[in-house]
Amino acid sequence: MNPMAESITEALPLAADAPRYNFRAAEPRWQRAWAERSCFRVADVPTDGRPKYYVLEMFPYPSGKIHMGHVRNYTLGDVVARYKRARGYAVMHPMGWDAFGLPAENAARERGIHPAKWTRENIATMRAELQRMGLSLEWEREFATCDPEYYGHQQKLFLDFLRAGLVERKESWVNWDPVDGTVLANEQVIDGRGWRSGALVEKKQLNQWFLKITDYAQELLDALDTLDRWPERVRLMQAKWIGRSEGARLDFGLEQPVDGIGQVEVYTTRPDTLFGMSFLALAPEHPLSAAVAANDPKAAAFIAECRRLGTSEAVIETAEKQGYDTGLRVGHPFLKDTTFPVWIANFVLMEYGTGAIFGCPAHDQRDIDFARKYGLSVVPVVLPPGADPATFNVGTEAYVGPGTIFNSGFLDGLDVPAAKRAVIAELERLGVGHGEVNWRLRDWGVSRQRYWGSPIPVIHCDSCGVVPVPDDQLPVKLPDDVTFDRPGNPLDHHPTWKHVACPRCGAPARRETDTFDTFVDSSWYFARFCSPLADVPVRREATDHWMPVDQYIGGIEHAILHLLYSRFFTRAMKQTGHLDVDEPFAGLFTQGMVTHESYRSAPGVNGTWLYPEEVEKQPDGTATHRTTGEPVTIGRVEAMSKSKRNTVDPEAIIARYGADTARWFILSDNPPERDMEWTEAGVAGAFRFTQRVYRLAEGVGEAGPARPVDFGEAARALRRTTHRTIAAVSEALDSFAFNVAVARLYELANASADAERRDDTGGLGLARREAVEMLARLVSPMMPHLAEEMYARLYPQATHLVAELPWPQAEPELLAADSVTIAVQVMGKLRATISVPPDAPADTVIAAAETEANVARLLAGKRVVKRIHVPNRIVNFVIAG
């Protein structure tokens, strides 16, 4: 299976006599030491007075093995956790498993493994892998969302939400796979067909449970402004997703009522263009469309055609605008003697606004496309600045810019915003409409027709209706004895599970067999971590102390759904008294992906994909197959994916180079928010650095008795480098600039190595010992095992671990230099550098600069009109001419 397995024990070549850091022995030893000393334990409700810091990485789905994306995510989080701990914070850094979901059911269907067994085995494997990474996790808080204790509390939250009016059961249009007998998410509909079954997907109305996230739409939007430690683009994406729009809702009266329907309600953001109306269009699912279709087979056929196309985005994108003229006509609120045709149009969405629009082709691109196709009238009513009202016309492109209203009765002469206000006022006065805010955000449908999820804790009774499961009967546990031998929901097929007595009247009733969307599970796990053993969903004292998460870290792919759902859930939990915070994540960091070159076994795109381990790179930049020797095409560098086989197994890397090397490389390559390229050469370089740093520790002398030393020039220089590195690394870690921290540590290592080659005079040996100790401690958030190993060498009698040490402090007097180099410019171009004492007065510095031969030459005979002096940095002479 894994081509790299054979090479796991093969070590990088090293000289036999080279001192060697044996990570295979050291890493497990220090992992045990941290665990035995409970270095990473904190209390649910601490009393030690340290400030709290909650570091959380998005918990993994137990898919089988960890991948490089996990390694990057958890390494980033671990650096923050270890650094903040050293900085004096009580750090909570938990880990758990997002354990429900479809892959487990697929495994059951395809391989006959029970989803619970499959999931538990994957968790065991992946937990061991994470532990080998040396992460400073508090494993005592671990849970999986498939634990009945967890989802039972989730069911309790749902019932509390239900009682608080935050839950609704309603009919909604869904993508229905008639073969699998299940609802599909939009992403699971490919070219109108189910992604698994290949069956044509139908649009179907189904009773679904909804969480009323739209109740919080305004708040979720407004509070984005308070999330100043979130990436701007995530906030923008959420704002767009919530999609607030301001407009008007108004009624259009039908000339002839149809099936009792006398008017059509329309939502518009452009009430100012009402006089430019030329048609009204209904969504195919609109009740009036259905009423028309009842007596008009052609209309029915048109609607059926629209429905067949489904709701998938890909289909909507490519579909041409199509309409059907119903023959009906509507009046206009302001144009008393005019009527307009009513169409059914495929581009009108039932889910947004009222499912009906008025068409103003001159000022809306979709409407003009539609009007030009079907020969409908086009009346411009917004005159662009400078245009001539007598000749201004609209061709195939709608005018959507600002301007002055014309052709519009009482609105003529107003600008667009004023006209909007005037129309709304008039509609309200006439009682046919009003101003309204509309949202793109929809309520959150949480029902899934699946087994491997949390049961939704309600019971359906023929006489009592929907009855919540009483709190004392929670959790509603999943039955173990289920079969996956036929399509549909195994809970529904189960012979006994769903048959229960109604808790209210005792009559035979049925359990809800839908389970929760797994996004529900991940919407509050961060709160549960604060008190993972509590017999309530969350213990208030614990969440009051630990929430919000101070630093949340994960992939940008969760920018909208998971983060928005969690923000909503936090508010809902606050409303129901479970929490007392508004926002779950005070700080958010979104990491880039891990990428790798891809390889194909033959030229062009015809070859099969090859794993990196199957490929041998040649010195000339080409590549061949490791066993067959045939040429290999090197493809693009792209995100690691199983389908492209451009993956590298973290387990193999850790086995071959050690966890610290993997961690170091993944941090050093580039800034963490960008995509990084995983390369063999890069890992090897990181490995060499671990060895080099360790040798430095072996090369320093014993810790002598503390004594005042009159440091010589070289020792003073090294000490300044050491202390500047402390300051620089601290600053870099504070700002997530881990690649810069790495660079500064290379410099310190280089400086220590330089010192090693010089005579130990003037206290250089002591300065070197200090440099190496600080190197160990500064490197510890990133390479914790190596740091412990080095420290143990430096202090064989030490009674504490680096993981328990406070962060080193730079000595301020060592941050100041003996002298500074000043750049001397003439007319902004560098002409010389001079060395002067720090903070030398301006006239001294300028005088010194002027005497530099090269500067004097350029200034000779010229009139200097300005002398710029920036202390400790630069002198610039501006000459006339």
Added chain:
RNA sequence: GCCCGCCUGGCGGAAUGGUAGACGCAGCGGACUUAAAAUCCGCAGCCGUGAUGGCAUGGGGGUUCGACUCCCCCGGCGGGCACCA
């Protein structure tokens, strides 16, 4: 189409408006070695006679004593959203 981001050596990247290219990877030269690896030392943006010479941060303009950094225009790349009325 709309929105956002990015563009610096062969590569990843560094740089409070103040000496552009730190640090690493790859490369080249040398030491050590029978040899290779490893290790160590050194070189290294481009042009150029070895000048503290010139040109250089996608292209063009601007602000400034001074611009990778701020502003405007253009180009390229990447990402997100999208019949949202």
